[in-house]
Amino acid sequence: MRNPLFRPRALVAAGTAAVLALGAAACGDSGESDADVTFWHIQNEDPMKSTWQALADEWSEESGQTVEVSAIAVEDFKTRLSTQTQAGDLPDLYNTWGGGVLAEQVEAGLVRDISGLPCLDKVNPIALESYTIDGKLYAIPFDQGVVGFWYNKDLFAQAGITDTPTTWAEFTEDVQTLKDAGITPIALGGGDKWPIHYYWTYLAMRLVGLDGLAAAAESGDFSGPGFVQAGQLLADLAAMEPFQEGFESATYGEADGEAAVMGEGLAAMELMGQWGPQVQRDASGTEGIGESLAFFPFPAVEGGPGTATEFLGGGGGFAAGADAPDEIEDFMCYLLEEQNQARVVKDGNMSTVAANPEAVLPEPNHEQQAVIDALATATDTQLYLDQAYPPSIGSTINDASQGLVLGELTPEDFVAMVNEAWAAEQ
């Protein structure tokens, strides 16, 4: 039988197919839109969703650049961004929390250096720290705040608790009191893992201090007794069963998740960042618990060097992809204009990052005031560990925190897992 492959027509056909295939491969790679600027943010609920869209539209009008805005829920955002990172093609403007995740993107040459941005005088320099890597700035902030306990004053009063706890012993006592009164003490999105890591991190911050934490991250050795004890205290707390029913698979932001449980007044407190009150309203589809919502810092732990004025915190910022057009700096400055910052702070119920806070937030509401007060008393801050550390270690801490709370891991297992992850990263 003749082999048809050697006939000219067959060769042409095969060649055409190869070209088509290569063409398809080349096109398939760029998932880009036709817009000049792609903008990814995580405020996928109104009013903030509309506010970012409006700001983008206004700037688009002014500059003649087209902007495509994508509002993506936070968990999906992390997933999609990490896929984009692997593909080496980040959006022109995208949400970031700074720290190790941003550093890894910077190291891969995927992020634009914006140290020369002409409008940085509009921002409080403290808010730029998380986004500064080796002396260069890679993102602008739009929100800055702290993690602490948002609690329901009515439910505390119902259980007969008059003062907020200042030590861990008082805290666990209050948890028991709430339980005895038939109130779910704590809302927790256990399925998402990261809400749990706040507890372990805070306990570690209190028990080894921020210096101890920094030293451990430097050496990749979390074996110290403080870290094991932090795990033990968290395991002890979990053993009291203080969380809402089904917390093991609950998410943070879904309609039956942590924030919604708080927003509906079904649990007494949650450990969450400055965005907590807003998400409570969004996720529960209610007006939240209004003036009943108040804030207290994570308590001090007896015997540890950490104080209650050291906060776990951070904020949201926007970084620009390396391939972004130069006009992106103009867009960033547009977002930082004081009247625009004011809109973001107002609609998003965020705490301000402005150099001149009064110009942006003349009359903070009680939630914003709580965050401002906490920031004012803060003696030091630590960025969320799942952002501060490289992704493999941050994820390990999140994962191990979940294992600890579910009783699947001992505090010693936890420390061993984190050490192993650091060793693999070296």
Added chain:
Amino acid sequence: MAAFISPALILFVLFVLVPVLFAAYTAFFRWNGLGGFPTDFVGLENFQTMLQDKVFLADLWRILLITILSIAVQLPMAFGLAMLLHQNFPGRTAFRLLFFVPYILTEAVTAVLFRLIFSPRRGFADAVLAGFGIDGIGWLSDKNIVIFVIFGILTWKFFGFHMILYLAGRQSIPEELYEAAKVDGATGKQLFRHITLPLMGPTLRITVFLSVIGTVQLFDLVYVLTKGGPFHASETLAITMYEQGFVRNQIGYASALSIAMFLLSLVFALIYQRYVLGRDLQGALTSSDGGRS
């Protein structure tokens, strides 16, 4: 002939063979996926890590569990329904359609749907139980039952697909065989045992095959439903691979996992083809006459 195959062949090489080989290559490196090609060669370390990884080993166990449950529960149920729906009765087309509908839904939509049904506070499932005065069950949050709940959802979603295959298989059996056997005095039991079952053999064997391969590659439904939680209790091999690769940026290790998954599917497919599907697939890759027929 080759001219017609070549476009497909080129696409296959570019989009299947090259990625597979690249994954096999990166599996020998420690690599976070960023910045050009991997450079940190670690030999078999990723594979050693994998064999000691409790999550990986538990993934294998769960694959086995779901496979056994599928063959023992899901497929017989689909088979029984197919036999029932082959009978002539009013409204049988409507029933066929109804049972097939879940298969049409995408896995992600199915997962979202069941997340709502199994929601701990006011989900439909708990509400029904409450009607009987029974306390809520941690459908997705109890590590001991979550895998069975997932199996239940998989059954709901896929039994219709298998049922349609069985129905088609049953309908292709010529009625003359039954008529002839009846003339010879065969009972209903004998008809089933000696005509239906043997002639449906090829269909049965292929559905077992599809079911096993589907189980090995299970991802979307479980990921949306539980993300593999609580604490890996419902994790699948594909989820472990995804988490390692795209959440932890351990592309090297994730590649090793993907190779394991590929080999698992491949070895199973080859063995199954050779020894079980052999008589159905005369002329395929592994047949004894080298595919000459």
